[in-house]
């Protein structure tokens with residue numbers, strides 16, 4: 001059964017509503033996948049994006065999908081083959097830095113709710129005309145940051161974004177205050193040095209701090 005773009009956006013909107021930050025993860029060693037997911041979920045970040053940038057990514061999605069309370073998605077989806085591999089590994093949603101007709105069609109056919117990427121008004125409008133109204137704003141900081149996204153809210157208030165790319169705990173708040181932002185993506189909650197050291201309590205603490213972002217401002 002094919003997933004409609006509006007259903008896909010409804011589902012990604014739900015996933016993006018769980019917490020203010022979606023960790024963007026690059027996994028080198030599949031042995032770290034499960035404890036990393038457990039630490040992030042325990043810290044209050046249930047939605048996780050595993051980027052398909054390493055050989056360990058697909059087995060990592062498989063391992064993380066078993067963690068109770070987690071919603072594991074696949075990031076860096078570029079081709080229809082990526083979509084099929086992500087779905088087969090158990091990803092419950094997909095994220096792409098952009099969007100192509102082929103990628104959108106594959107996600108619809110595979111029933112994989114996609115958060116497609118856009119950085120301009122025209123890219124946003126093209127996705128809206130196909131039925132997608134929950135998008136990733138990428139690369140967020142390099143595309144003008146929160147002021148650029150705020151400017152898009154004026155003519156296109158019906159679109160909600162998850163800005164990602166270059167966002168830090170310091171800059172996240174400015175995005176989370178915007179009316180057209182539901183959450184932001186960031187890699188800082190799982191830094192390479194803490195993952196290599198298997199410092200799961202350190203990562204849980206970073207996740208807990210990220211889960212509080214946007215609440216008091």
Ligand SMILES: O=C(O)C(=O)C[C@H](O)[C@H](O)COP(=O)(O)O
Nearest residue numbers: 024075076097164165166186187
């Ligand atoms: O892989 C993807 O699907 C992407 O679009 C790129 C990621 O969103 C950024 O690499 C986020 O990483 P940071 O900039 O370190 O927060």
